[in-house]
Amino acid sequence: MLPGAGSDEEVFHIAGDTGSIWSNHFQRQVVEAMAKQYQTGLKGGVPQFLYHLGDIVYNFGEADQYARQFFEPFSHYPGPVLAIAGNHDSDVNPDAKISYHSLDAFTAVFCDTVSRPVIFSGGAERKSMTQPNVYWTLQTPLANIIGLYSNIPKYGVITAEQRNWFAEELKAAGNERPNKALIVCLHHAPYSADTNHGSSLAMIEFLEGVFAETGVRPDIVFSGHVHNYQRFSKRYTGGGIMPYIVAGAGGYDVLHTVAFTTDKLYTNDHPYFKDVTLEQYCDTAHGFLKIGIKRTGTGLTLTGEYYTMQHETETATMHDAVLTDRFEIDV
Numbered sequence: 001m002l003p004g005a006g007s008d009e010e011v012f013h014i015a016g017d018t019g020s021i022w023s024n025h026f027q028r029q030v031v032e033a034m035a036k037q038y039q040t041g042l043k044g045g046v047p048q049f050l051y052h053l054g055d056i057v058y059n060f061g062e063a064d065q066y067a068r069q070f071f072e073p074f075s076h077y078p079g080p081v082l083a084i085a086g087n088h089d090s091d092v093n094p095d096a097k098i099s100y101h102s103l104d105a106f107t108a109v110f111c112d113t114v115s116r117p118v119i120f121s122g123g124a125e126r127k128s129m130t131q132p133n134v135y136w137t138l139q140t141p142l143a144n145i146i147g148l149y150s151n152i153p154k155y156g157v158i159t160a161e162q163r164n165w166f167a168e169e170l171k172a173a174g175n176e177r178p179n180k181a182l183i184v185c186l187h188h189a190p191y192s193a194d195t196n197h198g199s200s201l202a203m204i205e206f207l208e209g210v211f212a213e214t215g216v217r218p219d220i221v222f223s224g225h226v227h228n229y230q231r232f233s234k235r236y237t238g239g240g241i242m243p244y245i246v247a248g249a250g251g252y253d254v255l256h257t258v259a260f261t262t263d264k265l266y267t268n269d270h271p272y273f274k275d276v277t278l279e280q281y282c283d284t285a286h287g288f289l290k291i292g293i294k295r296t297g298t299g300l301t302l303t304g305e306y307y308t309m310q311h312e313t314e315t316a317t318m319h320d321a322v323l324t325d326r327f328e329i330d331v
Contacts, residue, residue, distance in 0.1 A: 007141050007142075007295075008142075008294065008295045009045055009142075009292065009293070009294045009295070010048060010140055010141065010142045010143065010292070010293045010294075011044065011045040011046060011047045011048060011290065011291070011292045011293075012047050012048050012049050012050065012051060012290075012291055013034050013037075013047050013049070013050040013051065013079075013288055013289065013290055013291070014050070014051050014052075014053065014185075014222055014247055014288065014289040014291055015030060015034070015050065015052060015053065015224075015247060015250035015251075015287075015288040015289065016052065016053030016054055016055060016086070016187070016223070016224020016225070016247050016248040016249075016250050017053070017054070017055040017086065017224050017225070017227055017248040017249065017250050017251065017252045018030065018031075018052070018055070018056060018069075018070075018073075018250035018251040018252070019055055019056050019057045019058045019065075019069040019070070019088065019251065019252060020058065020069060020251055020252050020253050021058050021059060021252075021253065022253050023253060024068070024069065024072075024073050024251065026251045026252075026253065026286045026309065027069075027073050027250065027251025027252075027286075028073050028251075029251075029286065029309045030250050030251050030286055030287065030288050030309065031073050031074055031076055031077050031251075032076055033288070033307060033309065033320070033321035034047070034050065034077060034288055035076050035077050035078060036320070036321075037290060038078045038079065044290065044292055044303075044305065045292060047079060047290065048079060048080075049079045049080045049081070049082055050077065050079060050080070050081045050082070051082050051083070051138070051145065051147075051185065051222075052081055052082065052083035052084070052250075053083075053084060053086070053185060053186075053187055053222060053223060053224035053225075053247060053248065053250075054083065054084050054085050054086025054087075054088075054089060054187035054224050054225070055086030055087065055088045055089060055187065055224060055225070055248070055252070056069065056070050056083060056085075056086070056089050056106070056109075057069045057070060057088065057089060057105075058088045058252065059088055059091070059093075060088065060091045060092060060093035060096070061085075061088065061089040061090055061091055061092070061102065061103065061104070061105050061106055062093055062096060062100070062105060063100070063104070063105040063108070063120040064120060065105075066105060066109060066118070066120055066121060067120060067121055067122030067124070068122075070109070071118070071121040071122055071124035071126055072122060072124070073251075074126065075124060075125065075126065080129065081126075081129070082110070082129060082131065082138060083106075083110050083129075083131075084134070084135070084147040084148065084149060084185055084186065084187060085103060085106045085134050085149055085187065086187040086224060086225065087150075087151065087152045087153070087154070087156075087187065087188070087225070089103070089105075089106045090102050090103055090106070090149075090151060090152045091152050102152070103134060105120070106134070107134065108120075108128065109121075109128055109129065110128070110129045110131050111129070111130070111131045111132070111133060111134060112128035112129065112130055113130065114128075114130065115127045115128055115129065115130055116128055134149045135147060135148050135149040135162055135165065135166075137169050137173070140180075141180075142180055142181060142293045142294075142295065142300060143180055143181040143182070143183055143293055144169075144172075144173035144176060144180050144181070144182055144183070145183045145184075145185060146166065146169050146170070146173065146182075146183070146184050146185070146218070147185045147186070148162065148166060148184065148185065148186040148187075149162065149186075149187075150186045150187045150188040150203065154197065155188060155197075155200040155201065155202045155203065156186070156187070156188030156200050156202055156203050156206075157202065158203075158206050163206070163210065166210055167210050167213060167214050170182075170210060170211075170214045170216040170218075171214050171216055173216070173218075174214070174215075174216035178299050178300065178331070179300075180300075181219050181220075181293050181300055181302055181331040182216075182218040182219050182331070183218055183219060183220055183221075183222065184207070184218040184220075184221045184222070185221075185222045185223070186203065186221070186222075186223050187223060187224050187225050188200045188202075188203050188223060188225045189203070189223040189224070189225050189226050189230075189244075189246045189248070190203040190204045190207060190221065190223065190244060191204070191230075191232045191234075191244045191246075191273075191276055192225075192226045192230060192246055193230060193258050193259055193266075193268070193278055193281070194226045194227075194228060194230070194256040194257060194258055194259065194283070195256065195257050195258070195259045195263075195265075195266065196226065196227075196256040196257075197225060197226050197256065198266070199272070199273070201270075201272060203223075204272050205272075207221070217236070217240070217242060218242070219242070219302060219329060219331040220242065220243045220244075220245065220302065220329065221242065221243070221244045221245070222245045222247060222289075223244070223245070223246055223247075223248070224246070224247060224248035224250075225246075225248055226246050226248045226256050227248050227249050227252050227254060227255045227256040228246065228248065228249050228255055228256050228257070228258065228281065228282060228283040229245075229246060229247055229248075229249055229280075229281060229282040229283070229287055229306055229308075229324070229325070230245070230246040230258070230278060230280075230281045231243060231244075231245050231246075231278075231279045231280045231281070231306075231325060231327060232244040232245075232246075232276055232277060232278055232279065233276070233277050233279050234275060234276045234277075235275040235276075235277075236275070237275075243279075243304075243327065243329065244276075245289070245304070247287075247288070247289050247306070249282070249283075249285070249286045249287050249308075250286065250287075250288060251286060255283055255284065255285075255286070256283060257283045258278075258281050258283045279327075280325045280327075282306070282308055282324050282325070285308035285309055285310075285324070286308065286309050287306055287307050287308035287309065287321070287324065288306070288307055288321075289304055289305065289306050289307075290304070290305045290306075290307065291303070291304050291305075292304075292305075293331075298330075299330060299331065300330070300331045301328060301329070301330055301331070302328070302329050302330075302331050303326070303327070303328045304325075304326065304327045304328075305323055305325070305326050306323070306324050306325040306326070307321035307322060307323055307324065308321060308322050308324045309321060309322075310322055
């Protein structure tokens with residue numbers, strides 16, 4: 001359970017792929033814009049935490065990258081940072097001077113047994129988090145947020161052990177409806193119209209298989225991996241529309257473009273893409289999501305606002321983020 005969350009309204013940030021190899025200029029813009037939303041009196045409520053969709057450091061999940069790519073730029077973020085691991089957080093540098101295992105640094109920062117200073121943080125004030133595992137469920141008064149670990153391969157892979165765990169977590173969260181929203185987060189994007197990664201058929205198969213097995217579908221799915229913003233809606237047979245959101249433009253230097261429908265190198269002609277619609281996207285600016293969950297007289301309403309940076313050059317100064325997309329669903 002997250003301490004300090006309200007009983008009738010919750011607000012939090014979501015962003016992915018904030019790490020960077022060459023420069024953390026764009027990451028700094030995103031973090032500063034999110035931090036500004038902690039100021040009291042802003043419309044939509046004050047955020048309570050950031051949920052990170054993975055790829056906190058590049059190119060490998062080495063401890064010596066966390067000070068520059070995470071602790072220093074996030075020193076200006078007032079709230080807790082919770083996370084699932086991305087493929088780069090999990091990868092191991094074969095040329096590392098000091099050998100290490102996959103996720104060693106990630107678990108030291110986010111899955112510690114107690115909250116304490118991190119020895120490779122560069123002296124940062126931010127302490128380690130005490131998440132129970134690399135895949136885990138965050139319980140808040142208004143939501144169950146199930147975070148998956150989709151491993152290192154480009155299109156992701158989920159172990160049988162985690163699949164069984166996910167099925168049980170889905171059923172448990174389903175039993176708490178309608179008092180709580182059910183949110184699923186994973187790093188690899190099930191649906192994406194970009195020209196670098198594209199959709200992960202493996203993640204679509206995994207999710208839909210567990211949804212069918214348990215009879216439980218979440219209210220919304222968030223993912224990163226792809227360095228842009230995309231909002232899809234999927235219409236299910238028998239009724240119901242579920243949003244799938246890609247939010248992986250949190251700071252990595254290079255953004256990924258969305259393919260044109262006239263581009264013959266890419267196609268949406270696949271049975272998995274039936275009844276899936278790309279509703280909105282932004283592939284020209286870095287950004288982040290602000291999510292609000294509010295209890296109303298008839299249930300819960302989840303609102304998403306996607307903010308982008310006005311300036312995308314190394315010499316630009318920080319300006320207010322621009323509201324680029326907004327969506328609302330009843331859960």
